[in-house]
Amino acid sequence: DTAVSQTPKYLVTQMGNDKSIKCEQNLGHDTMYWYKQDSKKFLKIMFSYNNKELIINETVPNRFSPKSPDKAHLNLHINSLELGDSAVYFCASSQERINRAGGETQYFGPGTRLLVL
Amino acid sequence: QKEVEQNSGPLSVPEGAIASLNCTYSDRGSQSFFWYRQYSGKSPELIMFIYSNGDKEDGRFTAQLNKASQYVSLLIRDSQPSDSATYLCAVNDYKLSFGAGTTVTVRA
Numbered sequence: 001d002t003a004v005s006q007t008p009k010y011l012v013t014q015m016g017n018d019k020s021i022k023c024e025q026n027l028g029h030d031t032m033y034w035y036k037q038d039s040k041k042f043l044k045i046m047f048s049y050n051n052k053e054l055i056i057n058e059t060v061p062n063r064f065s066p067k068s069p070d071k072a073h074l075n076l077h078i079n080s081l082e083l084g085d086s087a088v089y090f091c092a093s094s095q096e097r098i099n100r101a102g103g104e105t106q107y108f109g110p111g112t113r114l115l116v117l
Numbered sequence: 118q119k120e121v122e123q124n125s126g127p128l129s130v131p132e133g134a135i136a137s138l139n140c141t142y143s144d145r146g147s148q149s150f151f152w153y154r155q156y157s158g159k160s161p162e163l164i165m166f167i168y169s170n171g172d173k174e175d176g177r178f179t180a181q182l183n184k185a186s187q188y189v190s191l192l193i194r195d196s197q198p199s200d201s202a203t204y205l206c207a208v209n210d211y212k213l214s215f216g217a218g219t220t221v222t223v224r225a
Contacts, residue, residue, distance in 0.1 A: 041203060043161065043215040056212050090160055098211060103149055103168060106213065108160035 003027050004109035006091050011114045013081060021076045021112045023091030031055075032074040033092040033106065034066060043090070049074055050097040081116045088113050120144060121208050123216035130223055136193040138219045140206030143187070150189045151207040152180060155218065161205055165191070196223045 004025045013019055025032060033056075034046040048056035049068040063079040074091060091109040098104050122141045130136045142150075149168040153161040167173045167180040167189065179192040193200055203218040 040217060041155075042217050043205060045212050045214075048212065058212075098209060098213070102209065103151075103166040105163050105166070108162070111160050 004091055004093055004107050006089075006109040006112050008112060009110065011112060012117065013115075014117055015081055015083060017081050018077070018079045019081060019114070020078070021089055021091075021114075023074045023076075023109055025072055025091075025093040025107070025109075027093055027095075027107060028072075029093040029095050029107075030071055031094045031097045031104075032068065032071070033094075034074065034076050035090040035092060035108075037088045037090060037111070039087070047074075047076075048097070055097060081114075083116050086114055086116045120210070120214045121206055121216035123204075123206050123219050125217055126220040128219055128221045130196050130221070132196060132198060132223055132225050134196050136196045136200065136221050136223070138191040138193075138204050138206075138221070140189045140191075140216055141187055142189070142206075142208045142214075144208065144210055145184075145187060147184075147187075147208045147210060149209040150180075150182060151209070151213065152178075152189075152191045153205040153207060153215075155203045155205060157202070164204075193221070196221075198223050198225050 031050045033048045037043045047066040052068045088111045092106040094104040094106045151166045152164045155161045165180045173180045177194045181190045205218045206216040207213040
């Protein structure tokens with residue numbers, strides 16, 4: 001059974017389009033995340049939800065909007081796609097929200113490779 | 118200013134040797150640190166997490182933490198070709214801040 005799944009795996013689209021990426025986890029975790037990994041492999045957090053509540057909202061263009069219908073799902077909608085949005089987007093989950101001294105393991109999904117032409 | 122710095126590599130080591138990966142961080146208040154491994158085209162997976170100064174060993178992996186020097190390292194003993202991957206250092210600042218990763222190649 002896949003623990004953290006994402007759809008689609010690949011997404012090729014034109015500039016200006018709107019697209020969504022879906023994520024589901026079957027681990028019973030309370031916290032989910034969206035990360036962006038650019039071409040230089042730099043992995044950066046974008047958003048985090050804990051029990052459907054937004055708890056981390058990094059400096060991300062407001063064209064990106066996350067939505068968590070329930071704690072097992074976290075979707076990412078991107079409006080007016082730009083060339084610079086091309087990257088791999090990873091969803092992740094952890095049992096609890098991260099605390100300062102914590103060692104919560106984050107489990108990553110397989111990633112969605114987005115290419116904007 | 119980057120929060121987490123790693124040598125990007127590539128680091129090439131012969132099979133059976135020790136691979137040594139380094140990571141420095143800027144937030145002196147950081148308390149816990151993670152090493153993730155990422156194979157090419159795959160997602161990151163946790164190798165180890167450390168929060169106390171000193172060494173922590175798990176199989177062939179040893180994480181070392183020195184909070185005074187704001188330095189965390191990962192040693193891979195008896196390196197195998199299957200260890201060839203990018204290793205990501207992450208620092209807990211109420212969110213995980215990742216370094217750019219060090220690419221390791223173990224040559225047979």
